Structures are given as structure tokens and as C-alpha cells.
Amino acid sequence: AKALHELGAEVDVIVGFRNKDLIILEEEFKKVSSSLVIKTDDGSNGNQGLVTDALQEKLSTKTYDVVIAIGPLMMMKVVSDITRNHKIKTVVSMNSIMVDGTGMCGSCRIKVNGKVKFACVDGPEFDGHQVDFLEAIARNKMYQEEEAIADKKTICRLGGEGE
DSSP states (O other): OHHHHHTTOOOEEEEEESSGGGOOOHHHHHHTOSEEEEEESSOTTSOBSOHHHHHHHHHTTOOOSEEEEESOHHHHHHHHHHHHHTTOEEEEEOOOOOSSSSSSSOTTEEEETTEEEEHHHHOSEEETTTBOHHHHHHHHHTTHHHHHHHHHHOOOOGGGOOO
């Protein structure tokens, strides 16, 4: 957003959080955007809803040259579906699990336009209209059990708390 803004582009930013206590970088986004929409799942900031709802609202009154989506796979899929209908170029950031950063392990493998790509070496940015999100979502679910175990064992050390 900052680089585009500095080049003179009009930048609208839509971000989403679970609740108002998790909102970050609000002032920074305000400085580099023409408009900022912050949605929360629970509405604790006074603006409940999904970022995809806000995108639909924006598209009803404005046109865009490009949309950049970064976040959960399902959100990026829905954004890409919406923008496909509006024929808007869409860039998504596929920040999947990456082990070695060279493509050798294959953990970041995704399909783009029917071809296997590795987010760590070929991306992580891809054309959102070409990404096979359903396969990416299915691959991501393979690790849910391990993630749940790791989450239970992890001690938060932010702010000096924990062991």
C-alpha cells in the first residue's frame, strides 16, 4: 500500500480482524490510503462483517485496476471469485507452509493455471484467478491435527510472559 501510494496511486485498504483488540497498523494504513475500512468478526469496533462484504460495497460504487489480497485462503478465494466477475486483475499472496525455501520439500506446492508451482520460489504472489484454491485449502487441512497439538504446547512469550 505504501509503495503504491508513494507512486501516486489511489489506494483503498480493507482489513479484517476477529475483534477490536486485535486491530493493528490502523494509523499506518490511514497514512498510505485514500480510504480505510476495518471490519471485525464480532463488530466490537462498530463495523461488523467480512472484508469480502466491504469489497462488494466498494465495487458497487468504484472501479479498480487491481486488487491485492493477503490473508486466509478462503478469503482470498472469495475475493478472487468476486473480482473475476468484475474482470479485475487480482494478486494473492500464497503464504503457505514453507520448510526449506528452495522448493525441494514441496510443502508449499500449489496449482496455478493447472501447473504445479512452489510458493517459496515461484511466488508467493500469484494471479488469484489462476490459483486452485480448493486444492490449496485441502492441502492446508492436512496439518490441522499437528497445528492443534503445537498450539496446545506453545507458551506465548510476547510481552515477557511465559517461561
